Amino acid sequence: ATGGSVAFGPGGERVTSASVGQLFMAGVIPGLMLASLLGLTTVYRAWKFDYPRLPRATWVERFKAFRECIWGLLLIVIVLGGIYAGLFTPTEAAAMSAVYAFIIAVFVYKDLTIRDVPRVLLGSASMSAMILYIITNAVLFSFLMTSEQIPQQLTAWMLEKGVNWVTFLIFVNVLLLVAGNVMEASSIVLITAPILFPIAVKLGIHPVHLGILMVVNMEVGMCHPPVGLNLYVASGIAKMGITELTIAVWPWLLTMLMFLVVVTFVPEISLWLPRTLGMLN
Numbered sequence: 001a002t003g004g005s006v007a008f009g010p011g012g013e014r015v016t017s018a019s020v021g022q023l024f025m026a027g028v029i030p031g032l033m034l035a036s037l038l039g040l041t042t043v044y045r046a047w048k049f050d051y052p053r054l055p056r057a058t059w060v061e062r063f064k065a066f067r068e069c070i071w072g073l074l075l076i077v078i079v080l081g082g083i084y085a086g087l088f089t090p091t092e093a094a095a096m097s098a099v100y101a102f103i104i105a106v107f108v109y110k111d112l113t114i115r116d117v118p119r120v121l122l123g124s125a126s127m128s129a130m131i132l133y134i135i136t137n138a139v140l141f142s143f144l145m146t147s148e149q150i151p152q153q154l155t156a157w158m159l160e161k162g163v164n165w166v167t168f169l170i171f172v173n174v175l176l177l178v179a180g181n182v183m184e185a186s187s188i189v190l191i192t193a194p195i196l197f198p199i200a201v202k203l204g205i206h207p208v209h210l211g212i213l214m215v216v217n218m219e220v221g222m223c224h225p226p227v228g229l230n231l232y233v234a235s236g237i238a239k240m241g242i243t244e245l246t247i248a249v250w251p252w253l254l255t256m257l258m259f260l261v262v263v264t265f266v267p268e269i270s271l272w273l274p275r276t277l278g279m280l281n
Contacts, residue, residue: 022279025273025279026208027215030216030270038255151196155199172210180222216259220257
């Protein structure tokens with residue numbers, strides 16, 4: 001959620017001084033660029049290996065598909081529209097989207113029945129409890145680091161050693177990519193952001209740029225083992241083993257890593273849109 005110009009983490013804790021609105025807008029261009037690059041990678045591999053293709057859909061079939069999925073697409077409009085219209089905060093938007101998804105799944109698409117609801121709620125509660133336990137420990141660790149003034153000591157040490165912003169950003173990327181192998185994304189942000197943020201500010205790195213950089217790193221972490229959540233979701237859908245899927249996903253993972261290098265050293269990719277909209281100085 002947002003409080004003034006301060007961004008808060010999943011547990012409501014203060015993380016950096018960049019607002020959620022700024023980060024939302026800063027993520028638009030990087031998000032579109034990454035989606036396009038991943039799409040081009042898919043097209044190239046489909047052409048190279050001659051993947052089977054479905055027959056071209058007619059306009060009637062496209063309209064029918066759009067009509068059937070319109071209720072799901074409206075979820076995006078409700079969440080983003082509500083946030084930017086000031087109707088609710090990002091945290092409240094998550095609750096609204098959960099209620100909306102429940103209504104659509106049960107009463108419109110009928111993917112779930114009323115009998116399935118207790119089972120789904122129990123599974124959600126178990127998953128939420130696990131994630132909240134991880135986040136709680138991450139917050140405690142972050143509080144300990146801050147109370148001992150470790151970020152300030154690291155900042156002073158790096159400035160004394162003459163570390164510049166290029167070296168620091170390379171270090172940040174390596175740190176986050178390694179952490180993504182063994183930790184969940186929210187925990188990484190809660191632990192590392194309070195430590196990295198003051199150093200980045202001292203080196204002249206914009207907080208919004210640092211935030212987008214961390215998000216891209218987290219996305220890469222979700223696509224490689226052993227903790228990559230996206231791999232496990234794809235494994236369940238495609239009925240493929242994690243090892244087999246990990247090998248198959250390498251072209252897209254390399255594409256994301258190349259994009260990470262670009263977005264790291266070209267800050268304007270993240271900062272141009274919010275700056276153009278007058279959200280940044």
